[in-house]
Amino acid sequence: xxxxxxxxxxxxxxxxxxxxxxxxRRINGQLTEEEFKPLRLMNGLYLQLHAYMLxxxxxxxxxxxxxxxxxxxxxxxxxxxYGHFTTRQxxxxxxxxxxxxPDILDTLAxxxxxxxxxxxxxxxxxxxxxxxxxxxxxICDPRPYAELIRQWSTDHPEFQxxxxxxxxxxxxxxxxxxxIRAHDIGLQIIQKEHKLGFKVIVGGGLGRTPMIGKTxxxxxxxxxxxxxxxxxxxxxxQSGRRDNKYKARIKITVHEKGIEDIRTxxxxxxxxxxxxxxxxxxxxxxxxxxxxxxxxxxxxDSTHFEQTYExxxxxxxxxxxxxxxxxxxxxxxxxxxxxxHGQTPGDATTKQxxxxxxxxxxxxxNELRISHEQNVILPHVHKSNLPQIYKALRNHGxxxxxxxxxxxxxxxxxMDYCALATARSIPIAQDIAGRFKALKIEHEIGPLKLxxxxxxxxxxxxxxGHIGILGLERAGKEYYQITIGGDAxxxxxIGERVGPGFSAEEIVDAVERxxxxxxxxxxxxxxxxxxxYQRVGLAPFKTALYPKTxxxx
Amino acid sequence: xxAHFAPRIVTANHLLQGGVIYLADNDxxxxxxxxxxxxxxxxxxxxxxLFAEQQPDTVVGAYLAKVTVTEHxxxxxxxxxxxxxxxxxxxxxxSDKRFENV
Numbered sequence: 001x002x003x004x005x006x007x008x009x010x011x012x013x014x015x016x017x018x019x020x021x022x023x024x025r026r027i028n029g030q031l032t033e034e035e036f037k038p039l040r041l042m043n044g045l046y047l048q049l050h051a052y053m054l055x056x057x058x059x060x061x062x063x064x065x066x067x068x069x070x071x072x073x074x075x076x077x078x079x080x081x082y083g084h085f086t087t088r089q090x091x092x093x094x095x096x097x098x099x100x101x102p103d104i105l106d107t108l109a110x111x112x113x114x115x116x117x118x119x120x121x122x123x124x125x126x127x128x129x130x131x132x133x134x135x136x137x138x139i140c141d142p143r144p145y146a147e148l149i150r151q152w153s154t155d156h157p158e159f160q161x162x163x164x165x166x167x168x169x170x171x172x173x174x175x176x177x178x179x180i181r182a183h184d185i186g187l188q189i190i191q192k193e194h195k196l197g198f199k200v201i202v203g204g205g206l207g208r209t210p211m212i213g214k215t216x217x218x219x220x221x222x223x224x225x226x227x228x229x230x231x232x233x234x235x236x237x238q239s240g241r242r243d244n245k246y247k248a249r250i251k252i253t254v255h256e257k258g259i260e261d262i263r264t265x266x267x268x269x270x271x272x273x274x275x276x277x278x279x280x281x282x283x284x285x286x287x288x289x290x291x292x293x294x295x296x297x298x299x300x301d302s303t304h305f306e307q308t309y310e311x312x313x314x315x316x317x318x319x320x321x322x323x324x325x326x327x328x329x330x331x332x333x334x335x336x337x338x339x340x341h342g343q344t345p346g347d348a349t350t351k352q353x354x355x356x357x358x359x360x361x362x363x364x365x366n367e368l369r370i371s372h373e374q375n376v377i378l379p380h381v382h383k384s385n386l387p388q389i390y391k392a393l394r395n396h397g398x399x400x401x402x403x404x405x406x407x408x409x410x411x412x413x414x415m416d417y418c419a420l421a422t423a424r425s426i427p428i429a430q431d432i433a434g435r436f437k438a439l440k441i442e443h444e445i446g447p448l449k450l451x452x453x454x455x456x457x458x459x460x461x462x463x464x465g466h467i468g469i470l471g472l473e474r475a476g477k478e479y480y481q482i483t484i485g486g487d488a489x490x491x492x493x494i495g496e497r498v499g500p501g502f503s504a505e506e507i508v509d510a511v512e513r514x515x516x517x518x519x520x521x522x523x524x525x526x527x528x529x530x531x532x533y534q535r536v537g538l539a540p541f542k543t544a545l546y547p548k549t550x551x552x553x
Numbered sequence: 554x555x556a557h558f559a560p561r562i563v564t565a566n567h568l569l570q571g572g573v574i575y576l577a578d579n580d581x582x583x584x585x586x587x588x589x590x591x592x593x594x595x596x597x598x599x600x601x602x603l604f605a606e607q608q609p610d611t612v613v614g615a616y617l618a619k620v621t622v623t624e625h626x627x628x629x630x631x632x633x634x635x636x637x638x639x640x641x642x643x644x645x646x647x648s649d650k651r652f653e654n655v
Binding site for chain 2: 026027029033047049050051052087094096097098099248344415416417424427430476477478519523
């Protein structure tokens with residue numbers, strides 16, 4: 001992974017020292033809250049419902065064991081013993097005290113981590129496929145490009161005060177695991193005539209106006225990456241709206257002006273910018289690429305694994321559900337579920353973080369990843385190590401075999417923490433997971449993406465869930481709308497709202513009705529919920545969801 | 554007293570700790586909602602809010618929250634304020650102890 005240079009380290013220490021002084025001035029009363037707020041947001045510090053919240057970037061979701069241990073140390077020392085992994089591959093601490101935050105940032109800097117640009121109207125943490133560098137279907141590891149963009153965008157003077165936040169995601173595999181079509185810019189690595197480049201997608205986003213991104217460039221040569229992104233940002237910065245916060249995203253600019261006009265503006269800007277890039281970026285990219293070598297894959301005897309797989313059905317189920325195909329022989333990718341039934345999606349305790357760091361060190365080439373689905377990934381695991389890994393994880397509540405199933409729910413923090421939320425997400429996720437565990441039909445249902453957001457901002461990606469739940473407030477009470485048919489992959493789609501919302505007491509029953517309707521309608525067990533929806537449409541699900549209305553009609 | 558003014562309390566977040574606090578009638582900030590001053594007059598409520606807002610070195614985001622007065626003290630009317638009082642619903646004020654053996 002990328003190793004910080006002296007320049008990177010000095011930059012971070014300087015930023016932290018500046019922030020320490022800013023905090024001190026706020027505490028001394030030399031800065032008002034209005035003056036301080038933009039400064040703290042630039043460093044990832046929010047004030048939420050119960051406390052401050054510090055959002056730490058995990059660039060493109062990649063961590064080593066030392067970094068994970070440091071995250072655990074921070075949770076234990078300055079928080080309440082846990083952290084929350086988010087849909088943007090960040091970790092959020094829910095309880096830091098203002099005066100402790102400078103120390104936390106210095107502690108992060110010791111392992112080359114930071115919270116810069118995890119908030120504010122800037123280019124946010126660049127996210128990537130969590131199987132990057134490991135997946136069997138990978139064309140090229142996206143992380144060096146993500147790191148290049150991180151370096152370029154950090155403190156970029158032109159893009160510190162955009163109309164709104166700006167999110168970039170990059171995927172290097174055939175399957176889109178980075179939800180690139182729901183980002184301001186989505187980059188898909190492709191190969192054309194033996195040359196690497198990008199399909200560039202622009203104007204995707206969720207929130208109150210969900211949009212699937214549109215292709216602005218079918219093939220962008222690798223060497224044009226930064227000038228082209230700069231051109232897009234520059235056009236957005238100039239022509240994006242600033243009159244209305246909710247319309248100040250590039251998806252609105254693209255929607256209002258049309259992709260053709262935006263393309264013309266971007267290409268024109270690109271041709272003016274391109275000559276100013278004289279190759280330094282490419283030299284830096286080459287040096288970054290050298291820092292993402294594949295691990296030294298080992299050869300080992302897998303007999304013990306094969307025997308355990310044959311004789312232990314619970315282990316077998318975990319392997320079948322929670323591991324994915326790796327590019328190297330006899331290797332797999334392990335997904336560690338942070339979705340134990342009844343647990344808070346994405347939360348990990350200090351001890352769990354330490355255990356995952358240790359397992360990665362002992363059996364996983366020292367590498368970990370955070371997925372946008374709020375799980376932790378061991379990208380490089382030799383099959384022979386799976387029994388030991390399973391045992392270590394199981395002892396700490398980390399061996400739930402539910403990856404990709406209905407209880408593997410994405411849920412934002414909702415009103416349990418978030419100052420913007422209109423309803424709670426976490427208890428709904430817990431109740432749904434608990435219900436389907438009790439019904440014992442989770443495995444029968446098969447792959448199903450259920451995503452919950454506690455407000456219209458859609459941090460829980462509900463629009464692209466096969467089943468999406470949006471928590472709102474009506475007459476002083478929480479209620480929940482259901483959408484179905486969303487898709488976060490390369491066939492991305494926005495889910496369709498089924499009908500009126502449900503109270504917190506009704507929503508779990510409603511989801512159960514949807515699921516039983518699906519099980520009744522599917523042609524065969526292999527037909528997923530999404531495929532069934534695409535085949536039969538909304539109407540039968542609506543009937544299942546609102547049986548009384550259907551009878552009355 | 555205004556005819557149709559629902560009782561209010563002044564609440565905010567503590568600047569240093571970040572935690573939820575309430576304004577008591579002795580001008581002190583308290584953690585326990587039961588000790589909060591109940592404001593039944595609109596003009597009084599606005600004055601107390603101004604008083605809170607004049608303490609930017611102590612509190613952040615002061616506002617008036619509607620309450621119902623009960624024998625146990627003020628009960629927030631809105632579930633958001635109820636959550637601010639009780640903490641996240643999935644962990645009952647989580648402490649390190651809860652996670653020691655996980």
